[in-house]
Amino acid sequence: MNTHPHLPPYPFCPVCGGPLDRTEPHRQPCTRCDFIFYHSSSPCMGALPLEDRRVLLARRGIEPFFGSWNVVGGFLGYGEEPLEGLLREVREETGCACRVLDFITQNADTYGEQGAALLNSYYSVELLPGDLTPQDDVSELRWFDIDDLPADIPFESDRRALEVLRTMLR
Ligand SMILES: [Zn+2]
Known part of the structure; x- marks a missing residue:
């Protein structure tokens, strides 16, 4: 326990x-x-913006894991509709609106020093035209080839979701 x-x-x-x-x-x-x-686990939404075989990742501007890469997204609000939360997180972190494409996967993970339980849901999205600008708790946004992802992705749930996405893009 x-x-x-x-x-x-x-x-x-x-x-x-x-x-x-x-x-x-x-x-x-x-x-x-x-x-x-x-x-219960806290629900989180993860967005995987796609462009051909490239996925957009966000560099963390906050602790834990400051400076490492993770999937765009965050905690759902209390009572918030999941897909509305997904769109909100994408807008907050990238400055862009998006359109949801497909459900990718769902998994459990933990967050922070205490190890609070998370339930993560991942969707692929298409970013709508706009100025891609890192904001909120993100310091940089970068497109990565799905076969050439950065080594520094600290959350196991993100790594698992990206592996599922890679398999789907074959
Ligand atoms: Zn009581």
Whole structure:
């Protein structure tokens, strides 16, 4: 069981402050009120902009893994429609609108020092004409041949998604 204080199981009920049952780390009934605290992976959307056999990647301008390459995308907002979140992330990080092409893959990974659980969904997209400008938490955008990707892609989920994409582009 993971014991980092930022990760479940948590000690206290967020509703009444009573002690939470810790028998099951990801389903914690309150011992005082009727609240049950369910813990789930955080959903993330990844966009794979395609141009022939090239894919656009983003260089990270924030920690963790500052300066390394990752797939354009990020965390879904609470209650946000997944594909709307995908379009939002592409717009926020590249300055461009896009059109969704295909579902590529879905996988689980962890994020940051604490190892918070993620659920990642990847889609290929077509960027619409516009000024491609790195922004938000991105320092650079670059097109890579799918057979010649950078070595420094720290997230295993991104590497797995790019491998699925490479297989699909054969
Ligand atoms: Zn409670």
